[in-house]
Amino acid sequence: MSFLRDNGLSITLTVLTAATIAGMIFAGTQAFNEEAVIHGEPTVSVASYLATGHFLSALFENWESEFLQMAAYVCLTAFLYQRGSAESKDPDATSTDVDEDPRNKRNDPKAPWAVRQGQLVRTFYSYSLGIALAGLFVLSFVFHLRASAAAANVDAMRHGEPPIDLWTRLADAEFWFECFQNWQSEFLSTLLLVLLSIFLRFRGSPESKPVAAPYSATGK
Structure with missing residues (x-):
């Protein structure tokens, strides 16, 4: 249990x-x-x-937008602030207050393996979450493109039109419409989470500040 x-x-x-x-x-x-x-x-x-392209295009189209949202969220919150939001670091805190320099733990046997390695490995590991999410976004984008082209070719065949290649589909406004219609919703939902967490609470959730915390309080 x-x-x-x-x-x-x-x-x-x-x-x-x-x-x-x-x-x-x-x-x-x-x-x-x-x-x-x-x-x-x-x-x-x-x-x-x-x-079929019908299924794979829809699947990777959505995965792509989700990975973009998470990659942007992880990377932007490392450098940008929103005072009062539970989703932001304190803009008045020093960097050492937020995240200790991993070099200080390179001799700690309990630290992750990568932290105890050289500067290159340690630096890569320091940003590995954002790198992984960005990589998943790129892979999903490529798979979405391939599947979207396949779906478009099925539709072209039904209308007696010639098939298209990946580069033609990449330049197609319909493909970018598929992308942007999902990307905008992900950025909007993230924006609302950042702003609503200033004023609203959900008791017990780590994504919320304490219920009695003032609006000006930043972070958890």
Whole structure:
């Protein structure tokens, strides 16, 4: 039971992720087959649907925007401030108050392996969360582009038009519309979290300041 208690957040989020992807798959298969019937094309099974551009484009389009949001959030909050927000560091605190120099822990046997290595490894590890999220964003963007091109070619075939390559799809306004319609919502939701956490509370959440904390208080 201690395992469930200690990992309840990640377990619950994993289950919710799997459940919503499953819902997306079955709803997407139905929508895809309905469109196929309209055009006199054969329907596909759920397994076959997983390889279609229709599914993969939508999946990676959303993953891409989420990784962009998290990468931007992690990186921007390291350098920028919002006084009073639970999502911001204290603009009046010194850097050592917020994050101790990892070089001070390079001889600590309890410190992570990377902290006890040379400057290059230690520096990379110091920014590894933002690097990883940015890398996942780039990968998702590439997969979204490939799948979006595949989906566009299916649509082109239905209308008797020639297929397009990746570079043509990259220059297509429709592809960028797909991107921007998700990116703007991620930045907006992050902005609202930053601002609403100044005035609103959720007792017990680490994303909220204490209920009795003044509006001017920054951080947890």
